[in-house]
Amino acid sequence: MASVKELLVDSLKELVEVELKEFHWRLMDTYHKRISKSEIEKADIFDTVDKMVTCFGPKEAVKIMVEILRKMNQNDLAGQLENKHKQSQSEDSMKTSVPVGEMQNFLKTHKNNMKKKAKYIFEGNKQKDTDLKAVYTELLITEGDMKNVNHEHEILKIDDAFNTKKTQGKLIKCSDIFNELRKNNEKKIVLTKGVAGIGKTVSVQKFILDWAEGNTSQDIDCVFMLPFRETNVIKDREVNLHEFLQVFYPEIKELENSNLYSKYNLAFIFDGLDESQLPLNFKSETLDTVEKRASVDVLFTSLVKGKLLPSALVWVTSRPAAANQIPSRYVGLFTEVRGFTDQQKEEYFRKRITDESLASRIISHIKTSRSLYIMCHLPVFCWITATVLQNILIENNAENISTTLTEMYIRFLLIQMNMKDQKYDGKEQRQPTKLLHSNRKSILKLAKLAFEQLKQENFVFCEKDLKACGIDMSKDTELTGMIAEIIKTEDGLFETKVFCFVHLSVQEFLAAVHVFICYLNKNKRELRFFFENSQNTARQKLQVLFRNVKLHDLIKRATYKAMQSQRGHLDLFLRFLMGISLESSQNLLKGLITHTKDTTESIRQTTEYIKQVQNKNITNEASVNLFYCLLELKDHSLYEEIQSYLSSDEHSGRELSSSMCTVLTYIVLMSEKVLDEFNPKRFTSSPSNYERLIPAVRCCRKAM
Numbered sequence: 161m162a163s164v165k166e167l168l169v170d171s172l173k174e175l176v177e178v179e180l181k182e183f184h185w186r187l188m189d190t191y192h193k194r195i196s197k198s199e200i201e202k203a204d205i206f207d208t209v210d211k212m213v214t215c216f217g218p219k220e221a222v223k224i225m226v227e228i229l230r231k232m233n234q235n236d237l238a239g240q241l242e243n244k245h246k247q248s249q250s251e252d253s254m255k256t257s258v259p260v261g262e263m264q265n266f267l268k269t270h271k272n273n274m275k276k277k278a279k280y281i282f283e284g285n286k287q288k289d290t291d292l293k294a295v296y297t298e299l300l301i302t303e304g305d306m307k308n309v310n311h312e313h314e315i316l317k318i319d320d321a322f323n324t325k326k327t328q329g330k331l332i333k334c335s336d337i338f339n340e341l342r343k344n345n346e347k348k349i350v351l352t353k354g355v356a357g358i359g360k361t362v363s364v365q366k367f368i369l370d371w372a373e374g375n376t377s378q379d380i381d382c383v384f385m386l387p388f389r390e391t392n393v394i395k396d397r398e399v400n401l402h403e404f405l406q407v408f409y410p411e412i413k414e415l416e417n418s419n420l421y422s423k424y425n426l427a428f429i430f431d432g433l434d435e436s437q438l439p440l441n442f443k444s445e446t447l448d449t450v451e452k453r454a455s456v457d458v459l460f461t462s463l464v465k466g467k468l469l470p471s472a473l474v475w476v477t478s479r480p481a482a483a484n485q486i487p488s489r490y491v492g493l494f495t496e497v498r499g500f501t502d503q504q505k506e507e508y509f510r511k512r513i514t515d516e517s518l519a520s521r522i523i524s525h526i527k528t529s530r531s532l533y534i535m536c537h538l539p540v541f542c543w544i545t546a547t548v549l550q551n552i553l554i555e556n557n558a559e560n561i562s563t564t565l566t567e568m569y570i571r572f573l574l575i576q577m578n579m580k581d582q583k584y585d586g587k588e589q590r591q592p593t594k595l596l597h598s599n600r601k602s603i604l605k606l607a608k609l610a611f612e613q614l615k616q617e618n619f620v621f622c623e624k625d626l627k628a629c630g631i632d633m634s635k636d637t638e639l640t641g642m643i644a645e646i647i648k649t650e651d652g653l654f655e656t657k658v659f660c661f662v663h664l665s666v667q668e669f670l671a672a673v674h675v676f677i678c679y680l681n682k683n684k685r686e687l688r689f690f691f692e693n694s695q696n697t698a699r700q701k702l703q704v705l706f707r708n709v710k711l712h713d714l715i716k717r718a719t720y721k722a723m724q725s726q727r728g729h730l731d732l733f734l735r736f737l738m739g740i741s742l743e744s745s746q747n748l749l750k751g752l753i754t755h756t757k758d759t760t761e762s763i764r765q766t767t768e769y770i771k772q773v774q775n776k777n778i779t780n781e782a783s784v785n786l787f788y789c790l791l792e793l794k795d796h797s798l799y800e801e802i803q804s805y806l807s808s809d810e811h812s813g814r815e816l817s818s819s820m821c822t823v824l825t826y827i828v829l830m831s832e833k834v835l836d837e838f839n840p841k842r843f844t845s846s847p848s849n850y851e852r853l854i855p856a857v858r859c860c861r862k863a864m
């Protein structure tokens with residue numbers, strides 16, 4: 161039986177040249193938003209069919225062709241196409257072992273299951289799941305410039321670069337993501353980047369919920385959500401696509417011989433590329449059939465390349481540093497999650513905290529602290545802040561509220577420990593030092609686990625990994641609130657449980673706690689990771705063990721390691737490590753740490769060092785991360801310096817480095833303030849730096 165494409169080609173072959181022209185004109189007239197004019201103008205019948213199928217999917221392409229042929233009075237041709245398509249569908253369904261009714265049942269059940277999963281946000285509290293709709297606040301997502309993501313940008317075609325730049329900055333709703341992709345061109349993957357905790361996973365969840373509730377993207381029959389952290393578990397297996405999906409969706413087991421992969425519109429969402437342990441080798445073999453087995457890496461790269469299931473849609477999310485692992489030539493739409501605007505921050509707190517007066521108090525409190533307010537553009541930080549401040553303000557009306565990200569995470573740790581004690585051990589609320597002291601062993605074990613796994617870029621662990629750090633699974637309460645079981649897989653007779661931290665940022669925070677405690681306790685063996693490199697001789701390795709490790713040395717090495725990391729997996733860790741070194745943080749951690757250390761001089765040296773690095777030519781991500789590191793050290797001087805450049809008409813008197821230009825742009829974007837006039841010449845005279853300032857132009861009334 162002929163394929164859909166063959167049926168479509170056969171129909172177009174019947175048209176004479178002028179009729180084909182009319183067909184193209186009608187197609188463009190109605191669907192110009194989804195298919196580009198320039199592509200269709202020069203297309204022959206084969207190109208036209210290919211474009212239609214890629215753009216609309218096979219079923220919809222037939223429907224559209226029938227509709228246009230009817231408008232052209234080609235009723236016989238339209239009728240023939242419709243009948244042949246129906247016939248081929250019923251023949252197909254007879255060929256498969258799965259009757260149509262059963263398939264429809266599966267699709268319905270799957271949609272329902274996806275709805276149930278997407279309904280709640282995973283915040284580590286099994287007893288009290290957070291309802292997505294109750295707290296979901298629209299996020300700022302913009303169409304970005306792939307050029308900024310890909311290191312190979314020099315080889316991008318000029319017209320590609322122009323096309324992306326033209327629309328740069330356009331706002332995109334997560335529920336429209338695939339509609340936007342299809343408007344763009346025939347490439348089928350969306351790549352969304354965003355820093356840790358900015359709301360990538362929640363955006364994906366919101367898309368799924370909207371789809372599963374029948375509100376958007378109803379042309380997609382089936383959506384599969386595939387978090388990279390979970391796919392890592394089977395990364396070494398050889399599987400075909402069906403077997404791969406079955407690991408996450410056991411309900412598709414019976415559909416192996418069905419027409420699910422050939423006749424239905426499918427969307428695959430791969431969340432968290434930065435957590436992937438796949439080699440992502442796009443130059444390796446390519447798979448083009450569902451039946452053949454290959455490594456998970458080949459399956460994923462073939463889907464992205466559009467060779468495996470060419471009409472399926474793919475959405476990949478990633479933290480910025482890892483996003484460049486997908487070559488830009490496969491990306492049809494590139495978006496960036498930018499977090500909450502000032503208005504959205506407020507909206508979030510009002511949704512999350514139902515007691516209106518408490519919400520108002522929290523909002524006004526956050527507004528009084530500059531760094532807290534800036535940080536709150538990160539939704540994850542809003543969540544932690546809401547949890548912490550709610551607790552503090554309800555409990556003891558305290559006025560002295562911490563302001564750094566790190567201090568918020570320490571308080572979050574205290575809240576989770578307190579909740580655990582009250583729930584499982586029936587203990588009354590206790591004073592923080594006592595609370596940390598009594599949970600010391602558990603926290604130290606978790607912190608060790610966090611660091612051990614972070615070093616290896618591992619974000620999911622099995623019972624064996626927990627045991628290696630002395631965590632006893634039978635004492636389930638040890639894990640409560642900070643770590644959670646995510647999946648259970650059945651491997652033959654054995655059941656494997658897989659765990660992860662409640663949020664990746666919690667793992668990064670605990671890893672920093674571990675490293676700081678090792679520094680305090682002079683546990684040099686544990687700190688070797690920062691001082692060693694592969695070229696070290698055995699003697700040099702031994703020297704590390706005898707060296708007196710100074711805090712600013714350790715931080716310098718950690719900064720270097722973080723900037724070396726391809727996937728940026730140490731960025732947040734670095735911020736926490738700096739934050740913990742402050743005396744105020746050490747005081748909060750009393751009970752967990754046995755003694756504190758005066759770190760004033762080390763911190764002075766560290767801030768100086770960061771400012772030196774900021775003057776060098778470093779990546780955008782490193783610039784922004786180091787800017788945050790300074791805020792973590794409660795050093796607001798860079799922030800204030802940049803504000804002064806923005807508010808004055810004068811030349812700053814200082815030529816800003818490329819890194820400082822990035823930070824300036826970042827501050828302008830985050831502050832939401834519309835500048836009256838933006839004149840890059842005030843800050844820099846280097847044309848290459850102007851490029852880093854382009855996004856800031858969006859936020860001003862007049863740009864020079």
Ligand SMILES: Nc1ncnc2c1ncn2[C@@H]1O[C@H](COP(=O)(O)OP(=O)(O)OP(=O)(O)O)[C@@H](O)[C@H]1O
Nearest residue numbers: 295296297356357358359360361362539540543664
């Ligand atoms: N749009 C939103 N509305 C309300 N809360 C949100 C939103 N986006 C994120 N959050 C909150 O922030 C937390 C972190 O978000 P999410 O897990 O989506 O971040 P992420 O970008 O995927 O981070 P990572 O790269 O670390 O995995 C969520 O658990 C939720 O509490």
